[in-house]
Structures are given as C-alpha cells and as structure tokens.
Amino acid sequence: MKAAEFFDPRVDAYINKSATFAQPILEHLRKLFHKGCPQVEEAIKWSMPFFTYKGQLFGHIAGFKQHCSFGLIGSHNRSLTKAKFEQKDGMGIVGKITSLDDLPSDKEMLQLIREAAVFVDEGGKTMARTKKAAKPVPEVPAEFAVALKKNKTAQKVFKDFSPSAQREYIEWIDEAKREETKQKRIVQAVEQIAEGKQRNWKYHNL
Numbered sequence: 232m233k234a235a236e237f238f239d240p241r242v243d244a245y246i247n248k249s250a251t252f253a254q255p256i257l258e259h260l261r262k263l264f265h266k267g268c269p270q271v272e273e274a275i276k277w278s279m280p281f282f283t284y285k286g287q288l289f290g291h292i293a294g295f296k297q298h299c300s301f302g303l304i305g306s307h308n309r310s311l312t313k314a315k316f317e318q319k320d321g322m323g324i325v326g327k328i329t330s331l332d333d334l335p336s337d338k339e340m341l342q343l344i345r346e347a348a349v350f351v352d353e354g355g356k357t358m359a360r361t362k363k364a365a366k367p368v369p370e371v372p373a374e375f376a377v378a379l380k381k382n383k384t385a386q387k388v389f390k391d392f393s394p395s396a397q398r399e400y401i402e403w404i405d406e407a408k409r410e411e412t413k414q415k416r417i418v419q420a421v422e423q424i425a426e427g428k429q430r431n432w433k434y435h436n437l
Contacts (some may be wrong), residue, residue, distance in 0.1 A: 237265065242280040246294070253294035256328055260292045260301050263337065267344030284351050290344070300325035301334075303347045367394075371403045374414070377417035378421050385425040392429065401429035 246257045257280075262281050264271050271282045275304060288302040302324050319424040324343075328334060371379075379386040389397060400420050407413035423430075 237270070238274065241275045242273045245275065245280055249294035250296065252329065253299050256299045256331060256334075257294050258360060259331060259334075260299070262342050264290060264292075264344060267341045268348040269421070271348075271378075284348060288349055289351065298329050300328060301340075303343065316335055332349065333334050343381075359402050369398060369405070371397075372404055372417075375401070375404055375417050375420065378417050382421050382425055385421045388427055389424050393426075396429045400424070403430055 233431055242261065246254055246261070246386055249257055259274075268282075268284055268289070271284050272282055274281050276288070276291075281291045282289045288304045289303070293300045325333070325335065330382070334340065355401075361409075379389055389400070404413060404416045404420060
C-alpha cells in the first residue's frame, strides 16, 4: 500500500498520459526509487516526475515519444554511475530506455539509489551551486579620483560604498561621450556621494 505522504497523484497522471511503451518502465522506475529509499517524496518539476529526499532533489524519471530516462542528481553521480554503467545516448544515467530490458538489474539499480541516499545522509549536497565571482570594481577615472580627493567626505563615503555602488558611479561617468558631460557628471557624483547617496538613490525607497 502506498504511503500517501510520499506519493504525488500528479506522477500517476504523468505516467497514465505517457506513451503505452513508457508506462510500465516509468512505473517500475518509480517503484525502485521508493524501494531503494523509502523516505523519498515525489513532485513534478520542469514538467516531469522528480524525487526528493531530505529536502534535496534526488532523482527523476521521464517519458518521451520514443524512450524513457532515469537520473540521479548531484555530485554522487560522478563517482557512482560511470563506473557501473556504460553511458549511452540520451538524458539520464543509463541512456535511452525503450523497454525494461534496457535497464540494469534491479539489484544494481537499487544499489545505485541506496548509495545516493547515503550520500545525502552523510551531508552531501545534490544541488550545490557554485558562487559567482564578484565583478571587480573598474578603475576610477583619473579626473573622478582627483575630485574625490578634494572632498574628504565624498572620498570616505565612496570608499565605504559596496563594489556594486562604486561601479554604478564609475560606469556612469565613463559612459559620457563628451568631455563636458563627463565633467558635469563628476561634479554631480561628488555632491551626491558627499551626502551619502548612491547613484540611483531616488529609486531605492520606491
């Protein structure tokens, strides 16, 4: 009997709407997920069935016009899958699945799912995001640097601004095509900075 809290009726609907050849494959893969990791929960994400475990995306199944796919998400895939299965064409771990005969044995599949669960149990992150490096602050234009130096308050405030706030002023000044426009922007920037205002301060409290 299904434990209702671990099953999502939308997955039933997905399988029922899939191609006839795909239905037994998807149902079998679904059972393997629940057998290999009894606490796994179901969801629909990106228009296909996904499985989550302890709040992390854990794996997926999908049915297409001519094949199905099975996948486990995360860095554990690199150490578990390629050593066990020959990678084929298509999405997922075992390539394109057109019949149950294309799948490794249930024993191998369950081992893969259980090892993935252990990965999560031990604190592994299946969806670790790489932090983007912050953009470096562009070089302060010489005329702007001189103007800031003449106004100690503006110089200190500008120094305390975040890199993005500094970048907004620098890019605004650099974008000036005419020297006259550039000088006007420098004067305006120094005045605003001395008052503690960022480049688009008018919009910050909207």
